[in-house]
Structure formats: structure tokens, C-alpha cells
Amino acid sequence: NAGVTQTPKFRVLKTGQSMTLLCAQDMNHEYMYWYRQDPGMGLRLIHYSVGEGTTAKGEVPDGYNVSRLKKQNFLLGLESAAPSQTSVYFCASSPRASVQETQYFGPGTRLLVL
Amino acid sequence: KQEVTQIPAALSVPEGENLVLNCSFTDSAIYNLQWFRQDPGKGLTSLLLIQSSQREQTSGRLNASLDKSSGRSTLYIAASQPGDSATYLCAVISGGSNYKLTFGKGTLLTVNP
Numbered sequence: 001n002a003g004v005t006q007t008p009k010f011r012v013l014k015t016g017q018s019m020t021l022l023c024a025q026d027m028n029h030e031y032m033y034w035y036r037q038d039p040g041m042g043l044r045l046i047h048y049s050v051g052e053g054t055t056a057k058g059e060v061p062d063g064y065n066v067s068r069l070k071k072q073n074f075l076l077g078l079e080s081a082a083p084s085q086t087s088v089y090f091c092a093s094s095p096r097a098s099v100q101e102t103q104y105f106g107p108g109t110r111l112l113v114l
Numbered sequence: 115k116q117e118v119t120q121i122p123a124a125l126s127v128p129e130g131e132n133l134v135l136n137c138s139f140t141d142s143a144i145y146n147l148q149w150f151r152q153d154p155g156k157g158l159t160s161l162l163l164i165q166s167s168q169r170e171q172t173s174g175r176l177n178a179s180l181d182k183s184s185g186r187s188t189l190y191i192a193a194s195q196p197g198d199s200a201t202y203l204c205a206v207i208s209g210g211s212n213y214k215l216t217f218g219k220g221t222l223l224t225v226n227p
Contacts, residue, residue, distance in 0.1 A: 041219070042218060042220070058214070090157055097213050099165075099207055102160035103158075105159070
């Protein structure tokens with residue numbers, strides 16, 4: 001199993017450009033999550049999904065949209081990138097609610113917005 | 115609002131030393147507490163998960179304890195090795211949510227040969 005994979009690994013955007021980050025998991029997990037990690041801030045939840053076709057807002061959802069059309073994929077979109085969205089983005093998945101199970105993380109996507 | 119604090123922010127020790135990393139949380143109504151490891155430029159790897167009803171978990175040279183009433187957890191690493199060098203993150207599930215992890219900022223551990 002590849003586990004959780006993220007595409008791309010690194011990207012540079014100009015302010016106002018759009019892009020989509022792709023997360024894929026091959027573990028048949030129900031729950032999927034998008035986090036951002038910033039120096040001095042720790043990891044913060046952006047959006048999450050509890051199953052195919054569902055999405056919900058996390059702690060810092062503004063400026064991002066998500067979709068979960070297929071169970072194995074969770075997409076994170078930036079419609080109009082801003083320098084404040086420069087960060088490392090991590091996707092994670094878990095078989096069910098994290099009270100019982102840990103989350104499995106992807107390797108991250110480094111995004112620089114100029 | 116749950117807040118998770120990790121002390122120290124950075125720690126440097128010689129190889130072979132036993133060490134303790136600390137984690138504290140403000141809201142004791144947690145469902146579980148997890149310790150993760152993050153290597154530079156990589157994602158997070160789960161090390162130990164302690165349910166709220168448990169007091170400790172062990173995996174190899176790692177032992178994590180949980181004192182829910184005092185809002186504290188410790189990660190004990192025995193006989194440290196250079197390969198243990200990484201950032202260690204503590205996270206809790208709380209606040210009526212069964213999925214939302216609240217993370218600390220981590221402790222950067224360096225084990226010197």
C-alpha cells in the first residue's frame with residue numbers, strides 16, 4: 001500500500017492564481033482531513049470529510065474549498081491564492097473517527113505564494 | 115478552547131541518554147492523546163495513542179503516560195539514538211468532536227552521536 005499520497009510536492013504561485021492539491025489514500029478510509037502547518041502555529045485543520053460526498057469546515061477554512069467525489073480522493077482548492085496561504089499542507093486519513101484510531105498523514109505539499 | 119503546550123521547544127542530548135518530553139493541555143475532557151513523530155520535510159508518523167481511560171502506552175523504547183486530571187502527558191524515550199532525532203508532536207481529541215486533533219507546536223529533539 002502507498003498509504004496517503006499528495007500531489008504536487010512543491011508549488012510556487014503568484015497572488016491571485018488558483019490551484020488544486022490532490023490527496024489520495026488506498027486504505028479504504030472513511031475520514032479524510034486537510035491541515036496546514038506554519039512555523040510557530042502548529043498544525044491546524046482546514047477542512048475534513050467523514051465520507052464520500054461529504055465535506056465540513058475545520059478551524060481555518062477561509063480561502064479554501066474542498067471536494068470528496070470519490071472515497072479515495074480529497075481535493076483542496078485555492079481559488080485566489082494569497083501570500084498568507086504560503087504554508088505546508090498535509091492530508092490525513094483515518095478508518096473512522098479519531099477517538100478510536102490515529103490519523104495517517106501524507107508527506108505534505110509545500111506551497112509558496114508570491 | 116483547547117490549547118496544547120509542549121516543553122521544551124528544543125532538546126539536545128548525547129546518545130544513550132534517557133529523556134522525557136512534556137505535553138500539557140488546558141481542557142481535561144479529552145477522548146484521547148496521541149504522540150507523533152515528524153522528520154524534516156516529511157509527514158507525521160503516529161507513535162502512540164492513549165485513550166482517555168488509559169494511563170500509559172508502550173512501544174519499544176517509547177513510553178507515554180497520561181494524567182487527564184492534571185492535563186499532562188509525558189513521552190519517555192529510553193536509551194536515545196541518533197535516529198530518534200526528529201520533532202515530536204502531541205495532539206488531543208476533545209471538545210465534543212470525535213475527529214478534530216488539536217496539536218502542540220512540538221519538541222525538536224537532537225540526539226548527538
